[in-house]
Amino acid sequence: MSKTVEQTLLERRSVRRYTRDAIPQEDVDFIYEAIRNTPTSYNGQQFSVVDVADQELKEKLYALTGQKQIKTCNRFLIFCADYRKITLAAKSKNVPVGVFPATVDGYTVGVIDASLAMMSALTAAESRGLGTCPIGYVRTAAPAQVAELLLLPENVTVVCGLAIGVPRELPDMKPKQPVDLVIHHNVYGSGDMSQALMDYDEKVSHYNRTREGTKSDNDWVSHIVGYYHEGSGYDMLHAVRPHGFLTENS
Numbered sequence: 001m002s003k004t005v006e007q008t009l010l011e012r013r014s015v016r017r018y019t020r021d022a023i024p025q026e027d028v029d030f031i032y033e034a035i036r037n038t039p040t041s042y043n044g045q046q047f048s049v050v051d052v053a054d055q056e057l058k059e060k061l062y063a064l065t066g067q068k069q070i071k072t073c074n075r076f077l078i079f080c081a082d083y084r085k086i087t088l089a090a091k092s093k094n095v096p097v098g099v100f101p102a103t104v105d106g107y108t109v110g111v112i113d114a115s116l117a118m119m120s121a122l123t124a125a126e127s128r129g130l131g132t133c134p135i136g137y138v139r140t141a142a143p144a145q146v147a148e149l150l151l152l153p154e155n156v157t158v159v160c161g162l163a164i165g166v167p168r169e170l171p172d173m174k175p176k177q178p179v180d181l182v183i184h185h186n187v188y189g190s191g192d193m194s195q196a197l198m199d200y201d202e203k204v205s206h207y208n209r210t211r212e213g214t215k216s217d218n219d220w221v222s223h224i225v226g227y228y229h230e231g232s233g234y235d236m237l238h239a240v241r242p243h244g245f246l247t248e249n250s
């Protein structure tokens with residue numbers, strides 16, 4: 001089933017339950033092509049993808065992250081920042097790469113490229129009627145063990161995972177911030193956003209209390225800040241440095 005661009009973009013929601021059906025090879029090929037044609041910084045293509053279809057490996061990644069979708073999805077794509085390819089190519093041509101990959105902007109470039117590639121894959125998959133869910137825990141939950149399982153070499157580090165499968169649910173769409181809170185015109189708006197933010201917080205609370213399936217008493221602010229507290233405990237610097245990222249102080 002193919003969807004229109006409007007349906008693909010405006011009716012998308014994360015799907016966390018999948019049937020056992022395999023994704024048609026034609027759809028996998030389309031997703032790969034969409035990934036390949038991602039716009040990247042300098043056209044350097046500072047990313048690569050590990051497509052995990054092996055069930056045993058998916059179970060291991062589930063055990064490390066606690067994210068059930070990894071073992072129940074058909075394909076789990078892991079998007080990585082990757083300077084290995086340019087480093088190898090430059091070595092073959094005796095061109096020194098320098099320290100850029102190890103700088104803050106080098107890491108940022110890799111993360112942007114990998115994230116855009118994930119969005120290409122997500123949009124391609126959604127347009128074919130497949131269900132998707134990004135999985136950030138594959139980066140944060142156990143970085144050293146995940147890198148070891150995937151045999152990630154130097155200059156490659158995980159940015160985000162993407163679970164893809166045939167959907168077995170159609171969750172209610174989550175309310176998002178109104179356009180006035182998201183889009184500024186020409187300059188960043190100076191108006192007081194507090195009331196609009198509180199209205200949005202209430203909207204999310206209402207959604208959480210009334211949505212289909214598992215309901216909760218979560219509001220928006222406390223729930224998100226809770227994630228930030230959890231995230232403050234991740235030692236990402238020491239996770240990425242052994243792979244050659246963020247070792248420069250600039």
Ligand SMILES: Cc1cc2nc3c(=O)[nH]c(=O)nc-3n(C[C@H](O)[C@H](O)[C@H](O)COP(=O)(O)O)c2cc1C
Pocket residue numbers: 012013014015016067133134135136137138160173174
């Ligand atoms: C970078 C990123 C990482 C995410 N990581 C996870 C995750 O580890 N587990 C999960 O269940 N959902 C994850 N999500 C999905 C978000 O929870 C979801 O996009 C958000 O709640 C909005 O819901 P929607 O996608 O249905 O609009 C992630 C999304 C993004 C963009």
